[in-house]
Amino acid sequence: MTVADYKENIVSNLPKSTQILVVGGGPAGTTAATLLAREGFDVTLFEREVFPRYHIGESLLPSSLKVLDLLGVRDKIDAYGFQYKPGGHYHWGDEHWDLNFSDLSGNVTHSYQVRRDEFDKLLLDHAKSQGVKVFEGTEVANLSFENERPKSATWSQTNDKSQTGEIFFDFLIDATGRYGLMANRYLKNREYHEVFQNVAIWGYWKNADRLDNGREGAIIIESLKDGWLWGIPLHDGTISVGLVVHKTIYKEKRSKSLKEIYLEGIAESLDLKRLLEPGELASEVRSEQDYSYVADYFAGQGYFMIGDAACFLDPLLSTGVHLATFSGLLSAASLASVLRKHITEEEAISFFERTYKQAYLRLMAMVSAFYENSKKESYFWQAQQLTKTRQSDKDKEKLHQMFLNVVSGMEDMSDAEENSEELFLELSERLRENWSLRHKQTANDLDKTEQEKLLTSNQFVSRLNGLFSLSKESAVEGLYIVTTPQLGLAKVN
Incomplete structure (x- = not known):
């Protein structure tokens, strides 16, 4: 099959309509899409990139395990061989602190350190296996609205803008991350936090030492005079090391190269400097200005914004994938109950908004x-x-x-x-x-x-650490998530 035939095959298979259109194939989008497809709904997912694609954010919180179990993908994650994460080692100010997940409630002993390009592709492939109609290399160019409700999307192929079409849907789930399809393009309701305007600079090291005493997979968080460092050991033998500084500190050092700023930060550390001494930098040094932000509201008639499309938080506590999968679960449970007419759309929007x-x-x-x-x-x-x-x-x-x-x-x-x-x-x-x-x-x-x-x-x-309960005790406005016999929202009374 030629490249032209392959493109034509994708375009011809794209549906003209779907119950639920999910835009974005990261952990938020695949969580929502997979859960809804497993409940028997018609779900189509558009992803602008062709996976695997690079993404920072390798460390997972224990809460992710519960969602991975609900997705039915936990065995695939374990079989892949990602680095087990038993907890964290914190050197913050004058304090040294080891957090062991085995000490915490909820029968949790570990989470994972992952290569996000590999982890995200695994989740996307799993979504396909669960009945989600996934189209990679397909981006949404425009949305059409009926009153304020999104009703259709004009799409195009990422590497061939001449290949285009329109898809109609009943509900939209926006999982477009920092791009923010709804928040930035249409609602104009994203606000940036003045305090957490941080710049992250990172690279990958090989042949570095790891923590001992059975804690070789733990994340390392170490504060500095003008910022902090992360160290995340990965299953391929490398360690992701990042420096986070406020934008004002970064601007003061702009006369130096990105690599110089990065290495100077590591030189100020104690724990990470010691572990990296026998190692060598094995990648280019990258940077992102992931300023923390939040949308004024996360949902409305006909749509939900999940993951980074709704909000992004300073990476200090590795909350990105937690918020992505958690909000994906919330949107799927809310929407499933609306489609089954168990609750009104207004009730679902309010529950999702307040809970997230x-x-x-x-x-x-x-x-x-x-x-x-x-x-x-x-x-x-x-x-x-x-x-x-x-x-x-x-x-x-x-x-x-x-x-x-x-x-x-x-x-x-x-x-x-x-x-x-x-x-x-x-x-x-x-x-x-x-x-x-x-x-x-x-x-x-x-x-x-x-x-x-x-x-x-x-x-x-x-x-x-993001361990949440699916129970009446965690009800919001009289609603809480249930997973059996169907995923959805139940009323306390």
């Missing part, structure tokens, strides 16, 4: 607390402005309950936003408490009361 924003707010507060521990004056007092909040004199008991509600995703997000300054203080206090107890545990110096306190503290850290 709660997850985002919780993680944003966590990131803010970390930065506050490192640079109190430059990050903490600015971070509280991200949610456009005001100070409050509410008592400690109500503050504590509010805090628990935010991290468990149970209550109205606006209740939490009224106390952002206290929330960040409480997060910092709880993190320091956990670190202190872990130090004493390592030295076998915990009394019985402190042992019980560590157990409670570990449960708190579990929530902040």
